[in-house]
Amino acid sequence: MSEMEPVIGLEVHAQLNTRTKLFCACPAGGSVEPNTHICEICTGQPGALPRLNGRAVELAAKATLALGGQVNGYSLFARKNYFYPDLPNGFQTSQLDPPIGTGGSLSVAAGDGGRKAIRLNRIHMEDDAGKCVHDEKRDRTLIDLNRAGVPLIEIVTEPDLSSSREAMEFLKTLHSLLVRLEVTKGRLEEGEFRCDVNISLKPKGSSVLGVRGEIKNLNSFKFVGQAIDYEIRRQSALYESGGRVEQQTLHFDHLKGETRALRSKEEAHDYRYFPQPDLPPVLVSRVKLREIVQSLPPPADTIKESYKELGLKEDTVTALLDRPGAQAYFEEAFKRFPEAKRLGTLMVELFLPALRQSGTDPQSAVMGPAKLAALARLMSDGVLTKKAAYDLFPELFETGADPRQLVEARGLSRVRDESTLQGWIMEVIAGHPEEVKKYLAGQTKILSFLVGQLMRLSRGTADPQKASASLTQALEDLRS
Template identity: 40%
Template sequence: MTALAYSEPEPKTLSGATGDWEMVIGMEVHAQVLSKSKLFSGASTEFGAAPNSNVSLVDAAMPGMLPVINEFCVEQAVRAGLGLKAQIHLRSVFDRKNYFYPDLPQGYQISQYKHPIVGEGEVLVDMGPGVARRVRIERIHLEQDAGKSIHDLDPSASFVDLNRSGTALMEIVSRPDIRGPEEAAEFVRKLRQILRYLGACDGNMQEGSLRADVNVSVRPKGATELGTRCEIKNMNSMRFITQAIDYEARRQIAILEDGGKIDQETRLYDPGKGETRSMRSKEEAHDYRYFPDPDLLPLELDQAWVDAIAAGLPELPDDKKARFVRDYAVTEYDASVLTAERASADFFEAVAQGRDGKQAANWVINELFGRLNREGGDFGDSPVSAAQLGAILDLIASGDISGKIAKDLFDIVWSEGGDPAEIVAARGMKQVTDTGAIEAAVDAVIAANPDKVAQAQAKPTLSGWFVGQVMKQTGGKANPQTVQALVKSKLGIE
């Protein structure tokens, strides 16, 4: 597969009182593994269940209960690593990350520290046609999620819901390669896209299936040494990620230019106030007293098993985008729109197969996606199938309908359904191609407007008025090219 050529964007800078500053950003993305059961138990991962209804004895940390690894969750992590062109470690170790919090019943989180399941990879973050930032992935490790503390049900008590306790997460850690708020949001968007293509995570940020911790530091433009970073926790919106980074970078610049120093800490973003606020000092690895979990043996994978997973991977967004540009002659921008979701890419390809690729892209993007956007619908809600849209394009190609009639036909199919060819036949929508009939209409319009004839002969661009009148008189059914040719011939203009 031939990849598209890219150049890297210039780092975004912020102006301060003492000069320009550069942002350095790294991400830790927590992606919930798309699995019906949890990482170490058979409890359901269904979203929206009644509090504490999806909790096994293992999840609740009852004495004597031992974790048992879910093989499918391991497979999903391997699939994610392969999709990010990362190294798969055939041997990895689960560790206990020790800390106390009411929604963590064990008093520790089972995670991976020194020996994660996935090593170094990369993500190509699109920043516009021909421009992309290559962001290195440091590691992906598997870990269990904690439960959820609820503080707004009672003025004097907090509650704990353990439905999420033990749910499998992939923590995807990037290198500090990102250089701006928009790049950070696009990194999460691209990562989400890849994971959804792979079927490893549904990427639903509203339900908490994908959330990000953002590490932000600043340094003078041109400097190479990294500044002290602050971590912004639990970001679940691209817009909030962008706003939080911008605020945090400006906050740090103001402190440094005032002669202060940045304290390494964990912060939260308040979208209502548009600012970050201190949560706690940033922990280091030794604070968690990591050690190998004595209840779990090292995880050892067979290379043949990993190879079988690799052989079953779908075509990923970057490869599909390059192929669409090459095979269907669409622009890089249109290819990006069409490949945003795997389902929309499959839909386009079904429409474009054996037809004009550019025309198919225009109809899918402008008519179908445009209509869905105006009506607030999702792609899965489309009442027009790929077969129906393809049939409309076939009618245009055969000359049975014009582009204008095609749009009217699209509206009918959208509202009422049905076979486009049968609708055209039943409603008399077929384009008029009889030259004699069209010529008669042209003659009638010219005869009725002698003053316009002289104007058009003096200024040929006004011939379009006659074309419009003929199309109106024929109910839009006349072949536009035939009308245009006859008008110019009758008026004696080129």
């Protein structure tokens, strides 16, 4: 038996970052009671008609352009017909031919240290279904339609991926790009970025594809990796034992770490796609396209380079690019305080973790970029020690208070008043005659102990460098 190699393609669903649903004005998202964000349109009431959300079209076009694809000036919605309780109309409104976007590619780091371009087949818009909850006690399936009609783009790759590592790399790169473009909020735990994996094995060097399994609805990068590795092992074992891989739809059980066939459908699907007669063709004018192109931020690589030139570390750059809105926040702060490294450190060590904990967006944090810049400025001016700044941060983040005012009010600024410092120096010298004697005898290392004593006396408000210098001066003065 010849050696087999995996052939992997992905279908990624990203929820578009719109206020309202794709075909009605209900809010898209928000954690509310079941069946609250619903209306006649998204629940498929008799007589209701869809109305396309223009913002969704812009975002889909933006994603297409950023991925190097071609935006089709004319695309159509189609009805994809099937019955399911979470599908109110009995059809999903999707795009078949032509979709909003065609082609494009995204390059990922390949195993050999180089880059590999993963080609994209298409990008299309569609509406999401509702959610089914299975109630075992009552033996019922319960349906919530809050999510029904929420806008998605589906990004379909060519089968260009050949390992779980590449697939995960691709998804992370794509996720960070779409989040940075604000095409999606991309919250994995909310299912706002999820994917189906198509995977088959073929003899190495052959161009004939094997029968594929389709693993549905994975919403974590880790699970994608695990599911692919499991499926490669499963299919390999089947080939080796002379068995046959069946074309089937699989579910990944992350607790057991294995894929499982979904209960086989009683019939093959026949979606009976046809142009959706309730919606006119989607037209994107060249003027609109140019507008979108101009709104695109520079590519991530360019931003990374420029950030590194500012002195930011790789980790910091990644953290800024991965968190939606973090980059804009940083740049806003940077305009007011042009010392990138100090700002970056504050963002990574204090601001971003605090956001994560409180579950807020950078844009909605009460501590705006100007406040963070002010805090950095206080540190760089030597007004605030690092320790004092870090101790103060939670309160600043919580209240959005002006750092300068707070420092003033609390009397936390470093003491630079010479006479106070001299007072502490006298006190230290008077209180530690033995150590002073040792210092004068040439044991200069004892100085750090004496500085420590001084800092203690000042409750941390003295500038350690200045204290050290003045204390040395005072000790040297004792010699004469």
